[in-house]
Every structure is written in C-alpha cells, then in structure tokens.
Amino acid sequence: MPNPTAAMLVIGDEILSGRTRDSNMHHLAIALTEHGITLAEARMISDEHEVIKRHVAELSERYDHVFTSGGIGPTHDDITAEAVADAMDAPCGIRDDARAILQAHYDRSGQELNEARLRMARIPDGAALIDNPISAAPGFTLGNVHVMAGVPTIFTAMLAGLLPTLTGGAPMVSSSIRVERGEGDIAGPLADLAEAHPEVSLGSYPFTQNGIHGSNIVARSQDAAAVERTMSALRALFPEAV
Amino acid sequence: MPNPTAAMLVIGDEILSGRTRDSNMHHLAIALTEHGITLAEARMISDEHEVIKRHVAELSERYDHVFTSGGIGPTHDDITAEAVADAMDAPCGIRDDARAILQAHYDRSGQELNEARLRMARIPDGAALIDNPISAAPGFTLGNVHVMAGVPTIFTAMLAGLLPTLTGGAPMVSSSIRVERGEGDIAGPLADLAEAHPEVSLGSYPFTQNGIHGSNIVARSQDAAAVERTMSALRALFPEAV
Numbered sequence: 001m002p003n004p005t006a007a008m009l010v011i012g013d014e015i016l017s018g019r020t021r022d023s024n025m026h027h028l029a030i031a032l033t034e035h036g037i038t039l040a041e042a043r044m045i046s047d048e049h050e051v052i053k054r055h056v057a058e059l060s061e062r063y064d065h066v067f068t069s070g071g072i073g074p075t076h077d078d079i080t081a082e083a084v085a086d087a088m089d090a091p092c093g094i095r096d097d098a099r100a101i102l103q104a105h106y107d108r109s110g111q112e113l114n115e116a117r118l119r120m121a122r123i124p125d126g127a128a129l130i131d132n133p134i135s136a137a138p139g140f141t142l143g144n145v146h147v148m149a150g151v152p153t154i155f156t157a158m159l160a161g162l163l164p165t166l167t168g169g170a171p172m173v174s175s176s177i178r179v180e181r182g183e184g185d186i187a188g189p190l191a192d193l194a195e196a197h198p199e200v201s202l203g204s205y206p207f208t209q210n211g212i213h214g215s216n217i218v219a220r221s222q223d224a225a226a227v228e229r230t231m232s233a234l235r236a237l238f239p240e241a242v
Numbered sequence: 243m244p245n246p247t248a249a250m251l252v253i254g255d256e257i258l259s260g261r262t263r264d265s266n267m268h269h270l271a272i273a274l275t276e277h278g279i280t281l282a283e284a285r286m287i288s289d290e291h292e293v294i295k296r297h298v299a300e301l302s303e304r305y306d307h308v309f310t311s312g313g314i315g316p317t318h319d320d321i322t323a324e325a326v327a328d329a330m331d332a333p334c335g336i337r338d339d340a341r342a343i344l345q346a347h348y349d350r351s352g353q354e355l356n357e358a359r360l361r362m363a364r365i366p367d368g369a370a371l372i373d374n375p376i377s378a379a380p381g382f383t384l385g386n387v388h389v390m391a392g393v394p395t396i397f398t399a400m401l402a403g404l405l406p407t408l409t410g411g412a413p414m415v416s417s418s419i420r421v422e423r424g425e426g427d428i429a430g431p432l433a434d435l436a437e438a439h440p441e442v443s444l445g446s447y448p449f450t451q452n453g454i455h456g457s458n459i460v461a462r463s464q465d466a467a468a469v470e471r472t473m474s475a476l477r478a479l480f481p482e483a484v
Contacts, residue, residue: 014447016281017414018271019460025286029260039258041293044267044284051283074426075446075457076433116429151448172259184316187358191318204317205256206393215317218261 003169003222004064006032008042009055011070011080012150015044024069024155031159036168036222037065047071052083060088060145065166067159070150072139074116080147081140085124088142095123098138105136131161170222175231177241180214182206189237190217197233199226217241245411245464246306248274250284251297253312253322254392257286266311266397273401278410278464279307289313294325302330302387307408309401312392314381316358322389323382327366330384337365340380347378373403412464417473419483424448424455431479432459439475441468459483 008028014020025042032039040063045051047070059066071080085092098121099113106113120137123129130139130146132154139148139158148158179186183206194202200221207214217238219230235241250270256262267284274281282305287293289312301308313322327334340363341355348355362379365371372381372388374396381390381400390400421428425448436444442463449456459480461472477483 012445013443013462014445014460016271016284017275017416017462018268018273018281019416020447021268026260026263029258031260033259039260040288042258042286046282073446073448074429076429076436077445111426114426114430116433117426119429120426151450153450174259174261184353184356184359184362187316187318187361188356191358194318201255203256203319204315205262206315208393208395218256220255220259 001169003036003038003172004167005038005040006065006067007040007059007063009052009059009066009068010042010044010150011047011052011068012044013046015070016046022069023152024150027152027156028067028069028159031163033172035163035166036171037166038169038172047077047079049079049083049086052080053087056084056087056145060143064144066145068145068147069155072120072137072147072149074119074137078119081122081124084142084145084147088124088145090124090126090142092122092124094118094121095125098123098129101129101136101138130158133157133161172220172222173224173227174218174220175227176216176218177231177234177238178214178216179238179241180212181238182213183215186215186217186238193230193233193237197226197230199223200230202230243411245278245280245414246409247280247282248307248309249282249301249305251294251301251308251310252284252286252392253289253294253310254286255288257312258288264311265394266392269394269398270309270311270401273405275414277405277408278413279408280411280414289319289321291321291325291328294322295329298326298329298387302385306386308387310387310389311397314362314379314389314391316361316379320361323364323366326384326387326389330366330387332366332368332384334364334366336360336363337367340365340371343371343378343380372400375399375403414462414464415466415469416460416462417469418458418460419473419476419480420456420458421480421483422454422456423480425457428457428459428480435472435475435479439468439472441465442472444472 127140127142200219203218205216369382369384376396442461445460447458
C-alpha cells in the first residue's frame with residue numbers, strides 16, 4: 001500500500017521577502033520521511049486570508065494531510081485560524097477549552113490574558129487541539145489540516161506531539177555512495193542501472209568539494225532488500241566509490 | 243504601479259525527503275526584493291514530468307515570472323527542460339548554440355562531450371539561454387519561465403546574470419524595531435497603528451533570546467516616506483524599543 005501523502009504550507013510574508021529563512025519545512029520533511037508519510041509538495045505563501053484559504057482548500061482535497069506553520073499568534077497579522085476555518089467551511093471563534101489553557105498559563109506566569117492573547121484561543125468548531133508545551137497557545141487539527149506555530153521551537157514541539165497520532169506507512173529506506181567523478185561521466189551507466197531497478201528511486205546529486213567534482217548517488221525505496229540489491233549493483237559499477 | 247510578481251519552483255525529491263536543505267529560495271527572495279519584483283509564492287515539488295508540467299503551467303499563467311531551480315544536469319533524473327517545454331507547448335531537443343557552448347567547455351578541460359553531457363544542450367525552441375559562468379551548461383528563459391540549476395553556486399551565478407535583464411519595480415523599503423515585550427503585550431496598540439497606516443505592511447515576529455521574549459516589528463512599503471512615518475509612530479508607541 002502506498003504511504004499517506006502530505007503537503008506543507010509555510011505561511012508568512014517574512015519568508016517570501018527573504019527577511020526570515022524558513023527551517024520548519026526541512027524539519028517536517030525529515031520527520032515525515034522517518035514516519036512513513038510522503039511529503040509530496042511544500043508551498044511558501046503570503047499571509048492574506050484569500051491566499052491561505054485557496055491553498056488550504058486545494059491541498060486538503062489533493063493530499064491525505066496538510067501541515068501549516070505560521071500565523072497563529074496574538075497580533076493583527078495572525079490570521080491563519082480564520083482562513084483555515086473558512087477553507088474548511090467551519091465556524092471559528094474563541095473556544096472555552098483553548099481559553100482555559102491560556103488562562104491557566106497566564107495565571108501561572110502572573111500575566112494578564114488580555115484581548116490580544118485571547119486571539120490565540122480562536123479555534124474552529126470541531127477541531128482537535130494540538131498541545132503546545134512551550135508557550136501554551138495550542139495549534140489544532142481540522143479535518144486533515146494540522147495548524148501549527150511558525151516559531152521553530154514551538155513548531156517542532158507541536159509536531160513531536162502530533163506525529164505519533166498519525167498513521168504512517170513503511171518508512172523510506174535510503175542508502176548512498178559518493179563517487180568522485182562528475183555527473184557527466186557516470187550518467188550513462190547510471191541511467192542503465194536505474195532502468196534495470198525500477199523498484200527503487202535512484203537520484204544523483206553533484207557536489208564540488210576541495211576542487212573535486214563528484215556525485216552522491218542515492219537509492220530510495222520502502223523495500224530495504226531492493227535498496228540493498230541496487231547498492232550492490234552500484235558498488236560493482238563504481239568500485240572506487242566510497 | 244504595482245511591482246511585477248513572481249513564483250519560484252524548487253524541483254527535486256531530495257528537498258522533499260529532507261536529504262537536502264534548499265537555499266535557493268531564500269537567495270532568490272532577497273534578490274527579488276532588492277530588485278523590486280514581488281515573490282508571491284514558492285513551491286517545492288518532486289521531479290516527475292507531469293508534476294513539473296502542471297505547476298509550471300499554473301504559475302506561468304498566474305504570475306509575471308516563474309523561476310525554477312533543479313533538474314537540468316546530465317543524469318536520467320534531470321527532466322526539467324522537457325517538462326517546462328511541455329507545459330509551454332514548445333518542442334525541445336539538442337540545440338546547436340547550447341551544444342557549441344558545451345563543446346568549447348569540454349574541449350578546454352580535455353573531457354569528452356559524451357551522450358550524457360549532451361543532455362545539457364536540450365533547450366526548448368524559442369528559449370533564450372541563461373549564461374552559466376561556473377560550469378558552462380546553460381539555463382534558459384522560455385516565455386516568462388526562467389530555468390536555472392539547483393547547485394546553489396550555479397543558481398546564484400545564473401541569477402546574477404539574468405536579474406538585470408528583467409524590469410523591476412520600486413524596491414520594497416523596510417525598517418524594523420525590536421521591542422523586548424511579548425507579542426501578547428503589544429498586539430493591541432500595534433493593531434490600532436496598523437489600521438492607522440494602511441499604506442504600509444506591518445508585521446510582528448516573536449523571538450526568544452537569552453530568556454527574553456520579544457518582538458521584531460517590521461514596516462514594509464514601496465513608499466519610503468510612509469515607512470518613516472510609521473516608524474516614528476512606532477517609536478512613540480514603544481519608546482523603550484531598540
């Protein structure tokens with residue numbers, strides 16, 4: 001059975017302007033690969049209601065899961081919750097369970113749960129809360145859309161709680177060799193080998209290091225034995241490989 | 243007049259599996275912002291013909307420019323040229339001008355222009371070549387789609403040659419202040435200020451550093467005077483800000 005599929009939406013103008021470099025997509029990619037969910041695509045989009053709504057609607061229809069990061073804080077530009085709710089046709093407002101979590105958190109820290117902070121209790125009807133062990137304000141899962149914070153430490157912590165609750169498939173197994181020859185030298189025999197092993201995905205990634213032009217060749221499959229067969233063939237083809 | 247808009251397509255399974263962390267999108271975002279082209283969205287997608295074709299067709303229709311990175315090398319998994327040509331309804335094959343560039347390059351280095359390397363001369367009919375000062379194999383512009391290499395040094399060099407040929411708009415001007423108060427504290431007054439200055443885009447980005455929870459507030463606009471007015475208002479609102 002093929003693995004479940006997923007898409008990611010990284011939400012925020014600061015990524016697209018180059019002010020901030022996203023790291024959540026790379027973290028999610030590694031975590032999903034280990035869990036046996038195939039990340040089929042990722043999109044970085046601006047924080048406008050209609051834009052978020054359009055992408056969430058399209059991706060939640062196309063894939064088994066959608067993961068979002070960004071836009072669930074207390075400020076005026078944090079609009080992800082409403083936009084996701086709108087895309088999924090769910091009403092969205094301050095919810096008592098989320099408010100109670102925030103109230104307890106701010107009581108402990110001696111801060112006021114003011115109107116701005118209360119915005120972080122806006123959760124769509126029918127959504128399940130995602131625990132935030134760092135700063136309390138929860139994410140949520142609505143249908144197949146998992147809405148998480150943009151701050152990397154919080155995103156990571158939310159995902160660590162969420163991922164074990166999702167059904168994964170067979171984790172992807174991968175193995176690689178490093179050949180100190182340029183891609184143009186090895187591409188011919190590599191193409192023949194790829195054709196002879198259609199059950200694995202065979203990728204070639206060029207590198208330049210200390211003046212050496214080389215290629216990392218990566219074999220990937222859910223079938224560990226098939227990866228091992230392909231690696232044997234690769235080592236026979238490139239006996240000098242590391 | 244609004245600035246030209248753009249989208250980026252980062253092509254390659256190695257990004258989506260987490261094996262490689264993309265850096266080209268962040269580089270492009272900064273370069274386009276400086277040049278006065280608005281990066282409206284970026285997508286990371288897998289290197290399958292139909293997937294590349296679908297996204298190129300959609301984005302080239304929606305935006306003024308599409309920039310792609312990845313998949314134009316000599317190996318069997320380098321399929322971007324054909325997929326882009328297919329999306330834009332252009333024939334694609336070995337082109338004499340590209341072949342001459344490669345022949346001269348490999349003659350100089352004493353290597354053979356073999357069948358695999360010749361794949362890098364596959365250029366769609368009607369496309370303009372993009373210069374590759376690093377390793378010769380050119381990128382190309384077909385319609386409003388700019389196809390470049392995935393290797394970061396080559397992507398950067400290609401973009402440096404391409405960007406001055408594209409018409410930019412007014413560069414985005416941005417300015418920021420750092421407030422050592424959490425977003426929940428400042429969100430109320432910040433929302434009022436954002437409403438009073440609709441001509442600028444006002445973003446708030448939380449940070450935690452040495453145990454301090456703070457917010458970076460960023461004002462962005464093509465109108466430098468409007469950014470300055472907003473910054474004055476921000477400094478009056480948060481006199482303790484740095």
